[in-house]
Amino acid sequence: MSKQERWSRLLELLAVDGKLDVEEAAVSVAVSPATIRRDLDELAEQRLLVRTRGGAIAHGVSYELPMRYKSSRRVSEKQRVATAVADLLGEGDVVGLNGGTTTTEVARALVLRAGGGRPAERGEGTAGPTYTVVTNSLNIASELAVRPQFKIVVTGGVARPQTYELVGPLTEGVLNQVVLDVAVLGVDGVDPRLGVMTHHEDEAGISRLFAERARKVVLATDSSKVGRRAFARICGLDRIDVLVTDSGLAPETAARFTEAGVEVICV
Structure with a gap:
């Protein structure tokens, strides 16, 4: 799975639940927790999510819409x-x-x-x-x-x-x-x-x-x-x-x- 495919999958999981857990996301995407942490850090830098301890939550206006x-x-x-x-x-x-x-x-x-x-x-x-x-x-x-x-x-x-x-x-x-x-x-x-x-x-x-x-x-x-x-x-x-x-x-x-x-x- 490429990085772009992995990121799309993480954003999909986030859209469903509103939050992500590193360990659970690693199992779902079939990569190491360290890889997930790096992915979440990069996605947070792009303001596509907000990093939390142990995972991430949905970011900003796009997740507070109707x-x-x-x-x-x-x-x-x-x-x-x-x-x-x-x-x-x-x-x-x-x-x-x-x-x-x-x-x-x-x-x-x-x-x-x-x-x-x-x-x-x-x-x-x-x-x-x-x-x-x-x-x-x-x-x-x-x-x-x-x-x-x-x-x-x-x-x-x-x-x-x-x-x-x-x-x-x-x-x-x-x-x-x-x-x-x-x-x-x-x-x-x-x-x-x-x-x-x-x-x-x-x-x-x-x-x-x-x-x-x-x-x-x-x-x-x-x-x-x-x-x-x-x-x-x-x-x-x-x-x-x-x-x-x-x-x-x-x-x-x-x-x-x-x-x-x-x-x-x-x-």
């Missing part, structure tokens, strides 16, 4: 999807991320892909950023803002307390002034006929604008969302270039997306 962000359902699938999405992004890309559990994992995968990197301190971070990330998600912005490899553009707008996403005319105003290389969208439903959907119309409008401002649109979702309907339509499949999902996607469903011109990546 239930949508606390959910431990399909964590492994979302992390695999996130890693695959990060692999599609090139150094220097301007990346748009809307809010959601999967796009939050994409942000974390980008941190690992960019070499981890310690949070910026006074006098650090003089080198240019590896990625520019434009987001309307408060928790994604808070996780990436301290990292010198990232230039973070936060849209502004009115915060939805249920999801920590910024919406409204102020959000639209910023997005209308930027151009994205890639937009990565997390969604609540996607259907080969109806297109891409979410539960709230104001969030749908912002996600639609992300797609319109991007040269390439990547849909990042676990397979449980495929075939599911939601209230507000974001866009049709003609706006989507790539669907990244887990291996639970039925082959016949994947074929329908392919026929619609969408590249399908199952991980």
Whole structure:
């Protein structure tokens, strides 16, 4: 198991329980306790967790969000999807991320892909950023803002307390002034006929604008969302270039997306 895979597994365990014990984590990941201690120290330096005596606890705002962000359902699938999405992004890309559990994992995968990197301190971070990330998600912005490899553009707008996403005319105003290389969208439903959907119309409008401002649109979702309907339509499949999902996607469903011109990546 590589270090990145090990870190992803540790963060997955942390998302489920909210805390980690060194000895138990060592058994789960099948490495020595000394290796786990080093991993936890490095993850703590990146502010992905907080070290405690004998282990670690979840860190900061991303673990004190509403239930949508606390959910431990399909964590492994979302992390695999996130890693695959990060692999599609090139150094220097301007990346748009809307809010959601999967796009939050994409942000974390980008941190690992960019070499981890310690949070910026006074006098650090003089080198240019590896990625520019434009987001309307408060928790994604808070996780990436301290990292010198990232230039973070936060849209502004009115915060939805249920999801920590910024919406409204102020959000639209910023997005209308930027151009994205890639937009990565997390969604609540996607259907080969109806297109891409979410539960709230104001969030749908912002996600639609992300797609319109991007040269390439990547849909990042676990397979449980495929075939599911939601209230507000974001866009049709003609706006989507790539669907990244887990291996639970039925082959016949994947074929329908392919026929619609969408590249399908199952991980």
